[in-house]
Amino acid sequence: MIRLTLSQMRKSVGRLVAAGVAIMIGTAFVAATLVAGETITRTSTDAIAAVYAKSDLVVVGLGDRLTPDEVAKVAAVDGVKATAVHAQLGVQLETDKRNIWARVVPTASDPRLDAQVVLRGALPTSPGQVALPVDMANRLGATVGGTVTTPAIATDGSDAAGAETLTVVGILDDPNGAFAMEGGAVMASQADVDRWLVSYNGGEQAPADAVGLTLADDADRAEVAQTIESTLSTDGRQVVARTLQEQAGEIARQLTGDAHTVTYVVLAFAALALIVAGLVIANTFQVLVAQRTRTLALLRCVGANKRQLRTSVLLEATILGLLASLSGIALGLGAAQVTLSVLSTRDVGVPLPTVVPVSVAVFAVPLLAGLLVTVLAATSPARAATRVAPLAALRPADAPSVRHGSTGRLVTATLMTVTGFVMLGLGAAAGLMREPMIGLLVGIPGGALSFVGVAVGSVFWIPKVTAWVGSLAARTGPSARLATANTLRNPRRTAATSTALLIGVTLVVMMTTGAESARQTFNASFDERYSVDVAVLGGHQLSADGKNTTQLDAGVTSQIAAVDGVTATATITRGLVEAKGDDVPFDVAMGDGEARPIIDAIDPATAATVMRDTTDLAPFTDDALVISKNWASGSNVTDGQKVTLVGAGGATADLTVQVVPSMPAGLEIAVTTATLLKLDPGAVTNSLLVRVADPENPRSTVADIQDVVDDLGVWTTGPVVERAMFDQVIDALLAVVVGLLAVAVFIALIGVTNTLSLSVLERQRENAMLRAIGLTRKQLRLTLTVEGLLIALVGTGLGVVLGTVYGWAGSAAALGTFGDIALAVPWRDLGLVLVVAVLAGLVASVLPARRATRTSPVEALAVD
Structure with missing residues (x-):
């Protein structure tokens, strides 16, 4: 059976490539997403850790900052070689060109604790000396040997008379982006930093945010950390000593809630692409099983049992899933590397790795996901293969009978859809009543439930919608009437193909509608609250x-x-x-x-x-x-x-x-x-x-x-500034999301091609008969074109309607606190979606139409 399976795959390589492309794109997104998430996580934690340079340990107080006494106790612990106190300090620096506000850090006693490096000159060692970041020095027009001034500060923090002159002794670089958010940090002597901190703290020594420290060569890091924690954590006070990566990870979690949030969000869209790919795979294997009906029946006649036939189909799916997934992983890693190379040539504010980080998960997760989706998608066609009777080899294959969904499926889909839309409506109402948390908690599950119900029940209502749309098109001629009838001959497959498109289009339109509604709501809120641009x-x-x-x-x-x-x-x-x-x-x-x-x-x-x-x-x-x-x-x-x-x-x-x-x-x-x-x-x-x-x-x-x-x-x-920032954020997020969802739409369009191909295969003798009684090649090609357009337009049109409803409901649930909700319709985007659907339906019909018109009527009517 293995040799037979491989032989069949070679004969069907063209159709398998179409299915493989679908699964390859899905796994490529999974791989690229995992790499991007790992890069973002590593870059962000490295940027946070860069502040602490090469500290062996970072000591912080939980709840309150470290007091000067606690800082002294840390420095006195056996095994501690040097310490660097991290406290927020900023001073105003002035030259005859301009004045700026700059963060200040002290020169560390151990070079390993300095996050910045000297480009020119030297580090400050005495009071009255400073070293400036290169960009800051350029802005101030300062050079090594020159001077800058800072307003004199009295011990109580108030402005004192006169100004303090500081000598520039060095120009600095920040290779790891430790102070990228501040545009670099000025370095001064420890004595000056201590004096400024005391002045700004009303004459008292200032507390520290953290203490970075290096250890003696013979010191045990775990033992020193335990000693520090046991010494300083008394009377309910908790002080922890963390490694550099532990401290960076903790800060990242405090800032984002979860360092992997972006990865999870994008993986959700990659999963969507895989689900749509699964629908395409299922249709593809239905095509293959239909093509091999006589072959499978002959195998049954010569002794092959049902288990062997089912194993053959699943083995074919496994091989396809394996090859497509490996290709997708390579494509995803390649795309990530190209993106990283392009970003590395630009100033993004933080240092980026030169090579994409690759872990076991980057290979294992996409590979397993691709295999699982492909095998599951092939399960139903594999069962269909076992139902082929041996006698089917002795007679021509009939067109498939029309099969509708079961009553249980109808009841389940109806309950899910109705319940989901009721919850969605309640969520929107709660949002409009200024209760967005309740709105989201009710609306999101309701939207998901109703969406699943719509997809499950699509076999019942999509054919009816297709018939209605087709009845309008049927008035244009016999080709359109034939196309409408063909879409209704197998409602399950037509519904599955349209549903694949519906899923992608619905989510694209939902995001664009929600984004446009959010944009107009925020703009109206800005205009109402702040009337000045x-x-x-x-x-x-x-x-x-x-x-x-x-x-x-x-x-x-x-x-x-x-x-x-x-x-x-x-x-x-x-x-x-x-x-x-x-x-x-x-x-x-x-x-x-x-x-x-x-x-x-x-x-x-x-x-x-x-x-x-x-x-x-x-x-x-x-x-x-x-x-x-x-x-x-x-x-x-x-x-x-x-x-x-x-x-x-x-x-x-x-x-x-x-x-x-x-x-x-x-x-x-x-x-x-x-x-x-x-x-x-x-x-x-x-x-x-x-x-x-x-x-x-x-x-x-x-x-x-x-x-x-x-x-x-x-x-x-002003609101114009905030609106500009909002527009930038919403445009960037929308571009990413729509780009990811467009992949799902593209994969679904492959499914349209496969469905039309199966239609051509099933109607080969019928098409030949129509040709024999006078249907021209042009009319046959037009029939398939209209059929592809009907499937694409129905899925796209329903997706536009559902997406608009979901976008409005989500906006109402989430944006109620900002005032009156502007339920916008992004007409330009909706028009673009419909145009793409029409073009896609035309393109999807090209190959099947070529196959149908290439076979002569006499050849198609012949009995094998």
Whole structure:
């Protein structure tokens, strides 16, 4: 039987290649996903571990940071050679070119504890010396031997007079991306770092986030770790000593919840591709069994039993699954390596491996998955092979009889579908009622249950839908009528093929509909909550004498107004006032104990040209002091309270407090610009509100605005910035997901080809008879083309409807907390899906049609 199986495979190599491609693509995705997950996990943990350089152990406190006493005890443990204290510290560095905020780390006593390496110069060894990351040095225009300054900090953390000059002694590189998120870290002497930490901690020694340490050559790491934990873990206090990889893995889990989350998500889509491939494999083996009906019957006549025939089909499936899976693994690894090579040529912020990491799981999981899916898919055709009667070899094969699903299947599918859609509706309703957690807990299982019910019951309703669509097409001529009748001759196979397409299309449309609904919902929420596109906000407060170090002068505001894409600007001015009376709405005294609080001002007429929703401007009148509800709730102010404000020159303004739920651009307490200039003629422009021309694509405009204010120490923010970030994330995720699901659609289209091929085989004599009575080659080819289009359009059309419903329900369940849900329809994407389906149906019919028209009527009518 083995030789016979191999011989049959050689004769059917063309059809087996089509099935093998389906399983190969599925296993390639599994392999590539596992490699990508391993690369992401390893890269992320290595990047986290890089902060600790080559530490033998990392000591951390659970719950609270390590106190200075605990740090000293760690250093005193026998076997500890050197320690490096990890604490968050940042300082402002300035040159005549610009100023930046930079993280600072000390030079370690053991070079193995330094995460960065010297490119030029040397590491700091004395107070007053620093080494700068190369990119930071370029931005500051600093070189080895030059100087930078930092504001002097008093021991209580407040600004002291003057500035501290630091000598640049080295330029650094960060080869392992230890400080990639911060753009590198400045290195200073331990003495300077300790002094700055004490100053920022109010005159006391600062606690440590962690302590990295190296061990003596003869020290046992496990023993030292146990000693540290037993010494410091007392009275409910728990201190742990971890290896470098253990610490990195723990941090990764804290940040992501699970370091393998991305892998699991993508594997789910790879599994979907394998499931659809299984449907294609099942149809392919049905074709093969139908082709070999007479051969199998003859084998029964010469003594082959049912078990041998079943074993032969399953052996063929095993060999196919093995070869296709191995090819898929090679394809997946090759694609991953090419991707890694391309990424390695770009600056992605973290070091990447040069060769894809390969583990036993990368080979075993795709191989077993491919084999399992192929063998399971061939099980039903194998049973069909055993049902071939020996006498079937003595007569021509008849067309298959129409077989529908069982009553039990109908009842099960109906219950699952109805129950699932009810749960899905309840989940959507819960989301709309601002209960997204309940909505997701009910809606996701409901959607999955209903989807399975739809797939299980497809044999009952897909043929009916196909018949209805076919009845419309039948009016165009005899070829269309024949095609419609052919799709209904084997409803199980037609349903299986359309279901394969339906699964992929449904998920593609669900993701695109959900993404578009989420995008529009978020945009509407941004417009409602934040009516300003971009706000350039001053980052420092005014001092008591009115000095403003972040003033936006006329030159800066003019440059921003001239940025391409900016259509309007409105200034926010800031000044100093005093409030008369004991019960005043200011809680903070500034500068020498004098109650001279900061107040902002906006001109409502100018702001109306900038803001997309001017509702927040209504309270701003010249006799009103407008205060946000959040600010008022923490002060002694009440709505309608009368307040007298006094300016620096003695001018006064009697105002009425207006407490409002929201204010433009995050303002807390403000008056009109006219009122503030009356009180403080020296008030300066501190912030700027900006409107951009196209809020859907603001990236370049926002970047240009940021370039203008890069050196001013101000903060550029606003809903347009958040919307741009949201769009980038949603577009990237959608591209990945749709790309993965497109694989399932592609595999399903192979199934359409196989189904049409089986149709040609079963109707060989019938097609010959039609040719004999006058049906032309063109009409026969058109019949198969219409049949392929019917299968593709029905599966795609139903997938579009289901996907839209699922996308809307998922959006309602998940996005209810963001306000009114925008149930969007991505017409462009839906149109693209339908166009692809039509083209795919045409392409899928080419080979079967060629086979059908190539056989002459006389040859097809002959009895073997």
